[in-house]
Amino acid sequence: MTASRHELTTACLIASALLAGCGSDSSTATRVPTGTTATLALLETTDLHTNVVSYDYFKLAEDKSLGFERTATLIAQARQEFPNTLLLDNGDTIQGTALSDYQATVSPLSCSQTLAMYKVMNAAGYEGGGIGNHEFNYGLPFLSQVTGNRFNVAGMAEPSAQPTCKGPDFPLVLANVNSVKSAQPLFQPYAIIAKTVTATGPDGKAVTGTVKVGIIGFTPPAIMSWDKRWLDGKVYTVGVKETAEKYIPEMRAKGADLVVVISHGGLDDSTYSPSMENGSYHLSKVAGVDAMLIGHSHQIFPNATSTVAQFNLPGVDKTAGTVNGVPTVMANYWGKHLGVIKFDLTYNGKTWAIDKTKTVVQARSAQNADKTYVAVTPSIAAAIASEHQATIDYVKTPVGSTDFEMSSFFADVGDPGAIELVNQAQADYVARYVAANLPQYAALPVLSVSAPFKSGFAGGTDYTDVAQGNMAINNAADLYLYPNTVYAVKVTGADIRNWLETAAKRFNQINPALSTQQELISSFPGYNFDMFTSPDIRYEIDVTQPVGSRIVNLQYKGIAIDPAKEFIVATNNYRASGGGSFPGLDGSKTLYASPDTNRDVLIQYIKTVKTVTRAANGADRSWHFTKVTTAGPVVFHSAPGKLALAQAAGIAGITQLQADDGSGKSLALYAIDLSK
């Protein structure tokens, strides 16, 4: 304690000397004549999510619609326009792309390095920032390191024993997250920025003054649920309203001319509670708030045409950009917009007063009226060129290999080649979780379902198709299209039957007596055609029967499934929470809602098995069509010239009737002989 107090005192002296030496210490700098006027524009970015370059790391392609390299151009334009600007960030800054994952988990940043995102923010001259919820996604030690804050929390060394790592060159503030261990704020709750401004004296001559801008930060209390695995027992959140009421008078007492709330949350006018997620509406009513920079909702405010519910609440002026009279801006996300709050200030002898009639609030888009985008600021991408390239290399790195072409061209008729690996990865992940954490369910069998997400809707190229050979991380997006997370549900044998009956809506009812051609596939989407691919579970789909009566000979380990027997089924959040309206699946049977994406679980599984083979990972068919001889042809559509793949998968009775089915979508017409 003594040591750190000493350290603090010494450092304060240095800081004071710096301030005095540079002539911006409050006692001298605010000595401008009464009646001096200045224009100061607050500039806000929010929810940048480490989108530095206009680039999509999964597609490995440019994406001009996002990226800080374009926001930087908007910032430069604003600095041309306004004599004084103060650039602030709202949070959700350090997580959200493959670049952030790379620096946090793949090749973790060292203590002496600056995060790529903060590097470019330093270069852009940020003077302050808040902390969003996503800042907590990589855990507290990482957040401590990259922000250069030594946290006094359980599970980390005493602050005096921690190195001070390289953080950004600007203060980060957060007032409503406290350490359980110390009951004190995790970050500095607020900072007072002595902003040197060029102003105009009452005599019309240019003068230099200092405006003290107090910034205070808030994050959604719901972080305690979202990042429970990192935060439980280590930190807790306190309500935003009472926290603001506590600190804002303190900030004023320390000389803040302006108080800017950086609230990572949207607007919600429901009854205040200390745990509400979007507290900004209530913050606007706290005395002494001059401006709010908000975020989190990925929306644009002000926006006169917004239909978003939170911007159509009483007291919210979506044209002027005020909330209960407080100028407020939300700058969308991924650097697509820059928020601007322009204040005209007059020094009244004591403080800088705002001329409220002249305040302007805007959210400026990086997209021009003609749908093009503003040019990039080339120095931004240049500053992180090596990090960017390392991320691309990482995304292209082989994680394993496959001895067969994994495709969904014939998934509708039984090829498990693109699905079994997903099911194996999901089942393995859930089984290990249950064994470690849910001993009461350890006796239940763990099964898995997945669906052919890419099944030709958009044409012949809309199929999963991973070539034989090396598999890289970007192939995982082909095998698993949706950004889902793994969920496990506890269901009965009867529930499984209902689940499969719903999935079997994928097929039209076939009349065996018809001699005319019948289409096999209905309009029921492929993404809902859930299937098992395991030797433990077997069933037939009888397409001659109506919806609801098609699942035949449903067996578990060779005997008819007991309707009352309980199983755990690994699936995704979409299905487990009610997506597709499957009977009984609406969140009420969820046993485990994992934070891990199906894609990441798949990548980890490929890394573990290393070599994916047809025999081990692509040949287990849980289902067949019930055999029936039809008088006429039963047909379906897939990419042309793929018959060899059906044969390699052991799917019998397929013939290609026409290489072009006439749809204009690069699809061929195939027939299936249901008697084979």
Add this chain to the structure above:
Amino acid sequence: MPSICRSNNPGRLGAALLAGVLALAGIAWASRAAPPDGLPDDPLQLQVLADAGRQDAALARLKALAEGGSPLARRAFGQVLIARGTQVQDGLDWLRQAADGGDAEAGFQLGKLYRSGATGVPPNAAQALHHFTAAARAGHAGAAYYLGIAWRNGYGAPADAGEAARWFRASAAGGVAAAQFMLANAYREGDGVARDNAEAVRLYTEAAEREHPEAIQTLAMAYTHGELGLPQDPAQARHYLMETAHALKHPALQP
């Protein structure tokens, strides 16, 4: 250091100075061993301090307020006891007292406990239905959601799709994203209500604005495939797909 002072860019200069101050502030807040703040009187604030904050003094204060008769304090105290897992039966008693005192949230919490069960409290669908019904009738939107789930599946009473939709509607109007999603599904399928794609889209959109990942994904799929009366729109589909990934990191919380 003088070179910083001669900088032509006041913004950069300020940032450089603040960097020094920042590092200090980090130490200052981390090592300040001031006594905890005076405890608040608000039971909800005390609940946060006693539960996530693990502060026994806050729990003691809450207990005193509960014993003093405040239904809000009784509910908060009961919830903390149950969350701590050590005095679940006592916690249940306090929740019951609060519910009897007219606190709908306490009844809702009782419903959730009986729904999922807890140490020493086996799941009891009939009890859950009873408490959810009372709380929902008192206007509790979260209770209305679970009531919808109960009627949809037949938890505690025979399934009734119309009754499920009715309670999902009450809950959706109260801003519960999960209920907006379930009601949208019902309109899409004609499940207890007349099929209505436009109403389904309106409700999916409302839930999506509240960061309900499955609602956002439904819109992504609909714009991909031209479902629900929406046009095929690759730009919208891509937007919603990326928003799905984002929302999954902080989904709308279940009531």
